[in-house]
Amino acid sequence: MKYIALLSGGKDSCYNLLHCSKNGHELIAAASLRPEQGKEELDSYLYQTVGQDAIEFVGRALDVPLYRRVIYGAAVEQGGEYGGRDPASGSGTSGDETEDLYDLLTTVKSHHPDVQGVSVGAILSNYQRVRVEHVCRRLGMTPLCYLWQRDQEELLSEMIEAGMEAILIKVAGIGLTTKHLGKTLAQMQPTLMKLNALYGSHVCGEGGEYESLTLDCPLFKSRIKLDEVQTVVHSDNDFATVAYLRIKEASLVPKDSAGIPEIAIPPVLSEPFQDIFDIVETAKRWPEETTNGSTQNSMVPIAVTKRLGRWVSVANIQREDIQDPEMSLEDEVRFCFGKLQESLAAHGLTLANCTNINIFLSSMELFGRVNAVYATYFGTSPPARACVALDLPPRIHVRVDCIAFAERSPTDRQALHVQGLSYWAPANIGPYSQAIVADERVFISGQIGLIPSRLSLPSPPSLAMEAALAFQHAHRVVEALKTNSGGGWQGHMQGVIYWLAHRRDIPAVRTACVKHNEDSTAPALFAVVPELPKGALVEKQVLVHTGQCDIEDDDGTIVRQTVVPTYNEGRLEDSKSNLHWEVSFFKETFSTVALVCVKGEDPSILEQLRTIPPLLAVKNALSIRLFYNVSKSEAASAAAAYLTGAPITPIPCRHLASRHGDDWDYTILATCTGVLG
Known part of the structure; x- marks a missing residue:
């Protein structure tokens, strides 16, 4: 795509241009x-001045037109989000310095209407990334952020090896003095x-330790020569020391055109996940079986809303009048979101409080139309999301469930919504975040195997x-959240769903799950459905828990502690x-995720769950997703009756498996929480 270079003059903004070129983009x-x-320098939160x-x-x-604009605004909105979560308030904040960038790029786009991308040299700054992405989204442009989340030591070495000549133009970190000004990388x-x-x-100055100025870069047609400089000490x-x-x-010195050298591109898979590749590649696969999705007996329990403390869940939202032939797909989506809004409003919440939404479609061919309507309901930091196709009952094309959290302050909910192309993980250009954190629970959007730099599946x-x-994507999202929040937490997977397009792939993916340390002590479900987004396999x-909780000590003081969940599993017959169960729970806090897998049509076996202390929370769960084999809907209906009063979303599947069992008739995946004050 044709793109604009957003320049600070520093090493990062210039080095990112080499990666834009490497990925086939054209600088205009x-x-x-x-x-x-x-004014020589501003105390700007956003820009290097x-x-x-x-x-x-x-x-x-660079030999391209340079557009400049004065910074008139200030850091008015200083939080982790920019713009409102309500789509009606998504135009930005008046007087904020972010709006100067919007005006600048609007001007550039008026002169170059075919421009599609913006090169951004951000490495770690979420503050900068969020605001640049907000501007790009409003202008219909794609951020190109190939340095995002890169290892800084590797990055610095790569810059030097690529022939980047950048000097320190400002120092403001411990151990750096005026003698370091003018020194090269x-x-x-x-x-x-x-x-x-x-x-x-x-190492790359991401903490403000230093700023740089690029004198030469393989993309430069000339080299910059500094003829006279003056040291200014703040x-x-x-x-x-703070000095610049x-x-x-300064002047330009002609240079020979040596072409763009080969630059280091990080491998698509880092080492631990190359091991996952090897495990799956060499694992045995089952022979494929033809499975027809029969929906004639599919269960359709009514929608239920439940509140536990500050958490609210809404289950099984779908059209009610299935005999109405006039309802379009778009109207069906609007009906679902109208019902969701009504349910949330009954508890004083809005769509902005949603942390996670699951959308189930009758066919992935409907995704584009559904997504176009879905996007109108969300602004900044939309909820995490997963979307798959199911064998839904006739005339039902959309089914939705949701978990929301009642915040008391903006810091109660944290979002990771990265929208730029990078080598890190897939950009969420659509209306959903990679992850939402609330009350120490981390809801991660469904991750398919897209190659991040080009947002395409392997071919x-x-x-x-x-x-x-x-x-790898799920892991990197968690790691980025740790960095974003300042660290201090480990993160424990409490529940994993592997959505699969083919039954034959279960053994290979299950083997990887069992051997992957992060998954090894989390309830894991393998669900075969008709289709996944983009034709993924x-x-x-x-669902992750940070491993942090507030505990009252003997003198009444609230102390933040790091805790580790307990994993149990067992079988009843x-x-x-016969029944198999897996559960992840904390002794110190109320977060529990339980997976109960059943084969057989007698639901009375579920009564025995009452004898297992970690599973007592299932009956009073915040949210239940009832996965069932499409040919066994009667058994699942009986289970739903046992769970009366719980918010249940039925999910018809073509095959269900767990770590230690296959071909389950139905499974109960329960997300449980305690009552918060």
């Missing part, structure tokens, strides 16, 4: 924001590595690659049925 213009006349005297030379060195690498080892300083103390170089005179199709990528959906 550059854009930069600057302080007003007479030091070195702006030389930015014109960077644009000329290559000269500074040993010092930066040493400071990282001693103090945890960011503060000089033993802890950290004022560029008084030719490969179960091993798709599975390894789905595992496997989709991984995960009688003459008519």
Whole structure:
């Protein structure tokens, strides 16, 4: 695609251009924001403004038009989100410095209407990423962020090896002084590595330790020469000197066109997930069986809403009048969301409180039309989501369930909604977040095996690659959330669903699940359904707990503690049925996820769950998804009767398996929580 370079003049914004070129994108213009006349630097939350005297030379060195605009706004909205979650308030915040970027890119797009992308050099800054992505979404542009979440030590070495000549133009970190100004990355690498080892300083300056100016880059047509500079010291103390170089005179020096060198591209799979690939690739597969989805006897319990403390679940939302031939698909989606809004409003909540939504369609061919309507209900930081096709009853094309959380402050809910193309994990360009965190629970959107840099499945199709990528994506989302929140928590998978397009693939994916440490102590379900998004072979959906909880000590003080869940499993049998269960629970807090798998039509075996202490929470679960074999809906209906009063979403499947069993008639996946104050 044709793209704009969003330039600060620093190493990151310039090095990202090499990756844009490597991925086949065409640079047509550059854009930069600057302080007003007479100001050399702003205390901006969003933009690097030091070195702006030389930015014109960077644009000329790239030999593309450079568009500039003065920064008039300030950091008005300083939270982790930008813009409202209500789509009606998604236009930005008046007076915020983010809106200067919107105005700048609007101008560029008016001159280059065919531009589709924006190059952004963000590595770790969620504050910057969220705001740039917000602007891009409003303008219909795609952020290109190939440095996002990269290892900083590797990145610095790659920049140097690629022939990037960038100097330190500002220092503001411990161990850096005026003597380091003007030094190149290559000269500074040993010092930066040493400071990282001693103090945890960011090697690439992501903590504000330093700013850089790029003098040469393989994409530059000329090299920038600094003819006269002046050192300006803001503060000089033993802890950290704050100083920068004022560029008084500069010039361009012609250079030979040597072409763009080969640059390091991170492998699609990192080492632990290459192991997953190998496991799946070499595992035995079952012979394929033809499975016809029969929906004549599919159970359709009524929708139920339940509140436990600050959590609300709404189950089994779907059209009610299935005899109405006039209802279009779009109207069916609107009906579902109208019912969802009514249910949430009864508890004082809105769609903005949703943490996770599951959408079940009668065919993935409907996805585009459904998504177009779905998107109108959400603005910034939409809920996590999974979407698969099911053998739904006739004339029902959409079924929805939802879990929402009543926040008391903006910090009660945290979203990760990365919309830029990168090597990290798939961009969520659509109206859903990679993950939502609330009350220490992490809802992760269903992950399919897309190659992140191009948002496409492996070609030719490969179960091993798709599975390894789905595992890797889920892992990386959790790791990014840890960084985003400042760390301090480990994260424990409490429940995993593997949605599969073919029964034959269960043994291979199950073997990987059992051997993967993160999955090894979480209830795991393998559900075969007719179709997955984009024709994927496997989709991984995960519920994680941070492992943190607040506990009152002996003197009444609330103390934040790190805790670890307990995993139990077992089996019950009688003459008519057999039952297998897996449960992840905490002794210190109320978060429990239980999977109960049953074969046999006598639901009385479920009564025995009352004798197993970790499973007592199932009867009073916040949310229950009742997976059942489409040919065994009678047995599932009997189970639903046992669970009367619970919010149940029925999910017809073509095959159900667990770690230690296959061909279950039905399974109960229960998400349980305690009552919060």
